[in-house]
Amino acid sequence: MSLLALLATLGLVLFTTLSTPLKDDVAWLLYMAGRWLDGQRLYVDLIEVNPPLIIWISAVPEWLTEWSGLSGKQVALPFFAALVLASAWGAANLLRPVAKLFENRLAVFSLAGTVLIGLAGPELGQREHLLMAAMLPYLCIFARSLDRVPTRAWASIAAGVLAGLGCALKPRYGLVLGLLECVALASGLRPWRTMTISAGATVAAYVAAVLAIYPAYLERAVPLGIALYGATDAPFSWMLWDNVPVMLGEAAVLLLYWLTRRQARESSLVLTLGVFAIGSTLVCFLDGKNWFYHRLPATVAIVLALLVWAGSVLTRPAAEWRRLAVPLLLVASACTVFGVAAAQRLKPQVELACAPGLSTEARVERLIRREGAKTYVAFSEWIALGFPVVNNTGVVWASRFDSMWALKGELWRTRFDPATSKEWPVRRWVARDFVAGCPDLVVVDTREGLNYIAILRGSDPAFANAWSQYKQIAAFDGLRVFKHGGERHCTGRPKLLQAQIDTRPTASGEP
Incomplete structure (x- = not known):
């Protein structure tokens, strides 16, 4: 049943996204990747304020597009979905030894995949979506560490590398990993664990590569973003209002963890996901943007935490169900709210998919x-x-x-x-x-x-x-x-305009 839910969700999301215009941010990154593959220089010939990793990732489906003859959308969306589902499968394998609840690997994979794909909906492939997928194995091993469940070194290294790449996609998420380390220290874990060292080394190697290969990123793109990107900031009151469901969800997750913290091994995963969600929301407020996909990592973490807690309770004797009936109703209500919101975001896309020419x-x-x-x-x-x-x-x-x-x-x-x-x-x-x-x-x-x-x-x-x-x-x-409409056309029309933004402008202001 859970696998059918995943297949239905995946089919619906892919149908709507493939039948409607590609999400603008994703389309722009694919365009940038294509120009980069053609020999244009990032941050010199091509203006972008995002770090280069997302361009490198987008270059894979763009290259496959040229090789396969399919459109960029037909390659990129299944490619991003595959990355997300691979993360869900890895998480299912990592959680299997933690508790009886996670013994059915296929069911855990299907549930995690349904949440990751379904909540993203039309935002499939956004930077924050890929970031959440990259972080998920790290969160699973972190929860195992809180329970003192050992993890093989290669798995810890791989999860650390993925988490480091997640931070490379959006550097402020280093704050989220720092918040998790505060929880680890409070739980008696040493900070120099294999996974944290791997994550830190990955971030350090990435920063060194950017400095060596793309000095223009720090010289041009970062100053441009700092100076001008604030125009797209949303008023704090708007952000606060739109984040109310997320913050209430985070409060609910922490409350549920506190209720059963000594009764279930799954509680460590609930705590880990809750802390990650809180950190993600802090990053969202630091970004100052009121776009849903900035809330996507927190939303996914909250729903996963609620489902884990509910599953943990439902595997216990019926007496426990009755004792925790009110919290279970709270979980059901919260999941319904997040599910309905996801359906409402997808509904216009479904309608447009039925008449794409409009x-x-x-x-x-x-x-x-x-x-x-x-x-x-x-x-x-x-x-x-x-x-x-x-x-x-x-x-x-x-x-x-x-x-x-x-x-x-x-x-x-x-x-x-x-x-x-x-x-x-x-x-x-x-x-x-x-x-x-x-x-x-x-x-x-x-x-x-x-x-x-x-x-x-x-x-x-x-x-x-x-x-x-x-x-x-x-x-x-x-x-x-x-x-x-003029008879005289401009001469010297370039095939690709070069950016040449210099952060040291001349007195005349010429580029």
Whole structure:
């Protein structure tokens, strides 16, 4: 039955994600990986604020795409699902000796896989999703250590390497591992265990590799992100409200652990997952973004902890069920809340999968093909207007940025730092990219409250002159579509625009 649940969940998620536009963040990373495989230089020719590991991972399905002849989406989504399920299988094997509850390896694998795939839904393959999968074996061995269950050295080393790679995907998760080590010290465990040494060595090796291979990451990408990415921060009150279910879930996990901490060996896993969830939520607040996938690791850990606790109770005599009836109802209610929320996130994707041609991205793609456009750009903070549109049509993207987030960041920072426009002249960079690329088709998003065209016209006369050659040809979903209407086409149109962002700008602010 549990295996059928996993297969049904996997089938539904893959059907919806394969039948609808690829998640914009994933599409952009695949595009970046493809350009990197073609010889472009990360953080020099290609602008990205994420550490390089996620690009390296994305390069695997991108390479398989070229080798297999399938689309990027058809390769990447099953590839990411396979990575997640491999983690679930590893966790099932690691938990088997811990308690009788975990003896049925297939059932444990199916349950963990269902939670990992089902809660992610349309966020399949996001960085936080892969991070949670990488951390899961580490959490299982950590719980074994609390129970003094020995683990083979090779398994500890492998789990440590995976956890180190998880921290490499999102460095702030080093704080989460640090929080777990506080629990370990309180439990009498020594800090120099094989697994922690392996994780630390992996992180150290990764940092050394980045410094040696990609010095531009620290010189260019990190300063850019620190300076401008704050424009996408959500108000603290919004984050607090949207994280209420997660924080209540964490409180419930700790309460349940306390109720049965001396009665079940599974309690150590419940505690481990609960502490990991709390640490993940702290990282979410430090990030300052109110995107669901930032809450995904905590959500997965909470649901797994609740299910482990409930399973532990249900394997005991009926008298225990009655004694813990109220907590069991609490667990059932919490799992229902998280399950319904996951279904609500997936529902629009299911509806869109039944009519994929109605999506905004699909309509833009049809326009690009109809007009025979070779170059294209979108003035929007929404990445999806660029990616997966570019991935699916093969059109050349006429900007060094994946969206207009950096432009919004410059405008935001200028309010309290007048030197921003000199240090980070994003308006000038975007305008010059436009003039150099002279895109055949342009989409302008009017839903965001920013008049991109007016801002760029006022920033660069060359842009104003180039824009005068465009005329509107369509409007839908809050978007206006423009086509280059002049007889004279721009010369020297590059196949791939080079970024060349220098953190030491000239006095004129030129890139």
